[in-house]
Amino acid sequence: MNRQPPVLQVEGLTKHFPVSGHKVVHAVDDVSFSVSRGKTLGLVGESGCGKSSCARTIIRIYEPTAGRILLDGEEISTLNQKQLLPYRKKMQMIFQDPYASLNARMTVHDIIAEPLRAHRVCSSRQEENEMVSDMLARVGLNKEHANRYAHEFSGGQRQRVGIARALILKPELVICDEPISALDVSIQAQVVNMLRHFQEELALTYLFIAHDLSMVRYVSDDVGVMYLGQLVEKCEADEIYRHPLHPYTVGLLSSIPVPNPRMAKAREKSGLEGDLPSPIDPPAGCRFHTRCPYATEQCRQEMPQLKEASSGHFVACHRIFNR
Amino acid sequence: MTEHTKWERVSGNEEEAERIYRKSRSFLGDVWFRFRHKPTALCGFILVLILLVFCLAGPFFTPYTYSEQNNKMASIPPLLTVYPGPEEGSYLYITQGMKLIEVDNEGNLVRQLKKKKDDNAQKRTSFVWDDDTLVYLDYSRLPNTVLDKEGNRIEVSQKKWNHTYLLGTDQLGRDILTRLMYGTRISLMVAFIAALVNMVIGIAYGGISGYLGGRTDTIMMRIVDIISTIPLTLYVILIKMCLDDGLLSIIIALSSVYWVDMARVVRGEMLSLKNQEFVLAARTIGSSTKTILLNHLIPNAMGPILVTVTMLIPSAIFMEAFMSFIGIGIAPPMASLGTMCNDATETLRTNPYQLFLPALVICVIMFAFNFVGDGLRDALDPKLKK
Secondary structure, eight states: OTTSOOSEEEEEEEEEEEETTTEEEEEEEEEEEEEOTTOEEEEEOOTTSSHHHHHHHHTTSSOOSEEEEEETTEEOTTOOHHHHHHHHTTEEEEOSOTTTSSOTTSBHHHHHHHHHHHTTOOSSHHHHHHHHHHHHHHTTOOGGGGGSBGGGSOHHHHHHHHHHHHHTTOOSEEEEESTTTTSOHHHHHHHHHHHHHHHHHHTOEEEEEOSOHHHHHHHOSEEEEEETTEEEEEEEHHHHHHSOOSHHHHHHHHTSOOSOHHHHHHSOOOOOOSOOOOTTSOOSSSTTTTTOTTOOHHHHHSOOOOEEEETTEEEOOHHHHHO | OHHHHHSOOOOSOHHHHHOOOSOOOOHHHHHHHHHHTSHHHHHHHHHHHHHHHHHHTGGGGOSOOSSOOOGGGTTOOSEEEEEEOSSTTEEEEEOTTSOEEEEETTSOEEEEOEEEEEETTTTEEEEEEETTEEEEEEOSSSSOEEBOTTSOBOOOOEEEEOSSSTTOBOTTOOBHHHHHHHHHHHHHHHHHHHHHHHHHHHHHHHHHHHHHOHHHHHHHHHHHHHHHHSOHHHHHHHHHHHSOSSHHHHHHHHHTTTHHHHHHHHHHHHHHHTTSHHHHHHHHHTOOHHHIIIIIIHHHHHHHHHHHHHHHHHHHHHHHHHHHHTTSSSOTTSOOHHHHHHHHHTTTTTOTHHHHHHHHHHHHHHHHHHHHHHHHHHHHOGGGOO
16 A cells, blocks of 8 residues: 555755845755645745745746655656646645736636646637636636636635636646645634635645644644744644644744734743844754754854654754754 | 525536636737726827828819928918908908908818009009909008908908918918828838837847847947947938938938837847746757747837837927938928928918927827836836736
């Protein structure tokens, strides 16, 4: 059963952006993970930690600086854009901003049909129409919406159009780059439930990027925590909420608001302090040491490796392994 | 009971509530809606239409051609100062060349009278009216006038609108109205073609530069910088000097230079658009570069492009008029607004209308296109949406 390679496997993925003055932004540094078929990996971290860069590098909008990306066991990180075309069919992306991700000059029909046209899926106009209206129905929009422009829709409806565009080619891997963070709470639930429904129906694999930890817990099988371009902790979703190991994860989790004020008061106050250091010149040693309450001399000098602390629970922290 | 009348359950299901009733308005429809609700823009647009009708259909309704000369009828103004003639309902107009022209009651120019004798002593000239009648032109003191049958000066003159040449004639006796039609036609044609060529070159150049970015962009934009450091007028004149006279060379000269502004505008738009999420989405989908450029980037950059084009048209018109004015533009006898102005400068003091009419048309064209461009800019700005 486990013979099948994971749908997505990322090994040592690195993305550096050159900036003026011969400096580089270390957006993604040596990130490795894999997602098996039908599962969801949630990727969390605060703004600017490299989640989106990671996603965009995997889908090859950005060229990876180093590392391997394997889709269904096939290396795609070295292919050029033309060779990549058949693989594009297998992986699609849902974008964060439903306002910016739809072309204002195109009708909903054209937006949803664009993947079909790019890959020459449909032989006739009629077939295309059928596929588009079928997809519209599945994301909960009606047929009449097809000839309208994106600006005539609400945020939730637009995101449905974005999802329809991503799913019409029946991809295997869908990268959701904060698909719900621009929506209001009632719509978020609808969209997330729709995504889960499609996962069951089409056996989709998700890489789900978010900064809303409670939503990630709801949708993910596994969770990876990123800090300053690096993966610092990775394990099953429930495990990370029950036994967070990395001090950064602990800090993140304590920032989730608790509805009951008595419980909130009782909770240990360990909120994160300070700002994310600049990714142009990341701190030596453990990148979190500038904000870590437990930082030692070792943390300042030696970079911790991602190691298995307990079964299936990986963490990159000296403190855990020195105990 | 009262509750029931105040609060009633709305019938209908959810699907009904989700339905959109408003008619879908496409992007262009939206632009047109905002455009026609701006009075200056609409006014400019109507003026452009009128000018187009004037220069395209006008020549079919005029009995004259742009090159037909009539020396007997040179420099006749649109508003004639006439004196009563020997017969009832006939009038005489004194030309600047001290000739007499018979004018009928409607203001039609009938004929030029034949000169008989010039009496230098009495400062009068006699003209043959018919076989046994002479009329006299008296130039003993200003203003020159015609003598009546008793030989007295007729001091009372009348004003009559020239009915034969509605806007008068130039110093070679060509109908100014007809020449204005042809001149406007040339000016608009030069402007439209130049604007179109500039648009195509500018979009291609700026689009490639902005979309590819990086070193290509740097090199291409430095070339544009170099071109634009030297005044464009100078280029146009130099290019024009190397080519033959004529319409084609003026179009080549204008369109080979003015695209730099367009290229800059398009490049700027491309730079800001290419990192927008919908373009990234198109790339993750696997759309070709051609699709991305033609379906995503250029349609979204169309607003600033259209505005630049409409602003480019008046400057091309002005450039053409300017070149014709300094004598390197359209070759005579072809009419152009610039050559007409140029011809008129010599006789500006005596015949100001010959300069003011073409100048007025230039002004109207510039006004119209500037208004349209201004209106388009506002209409295309989605932030101003109501």
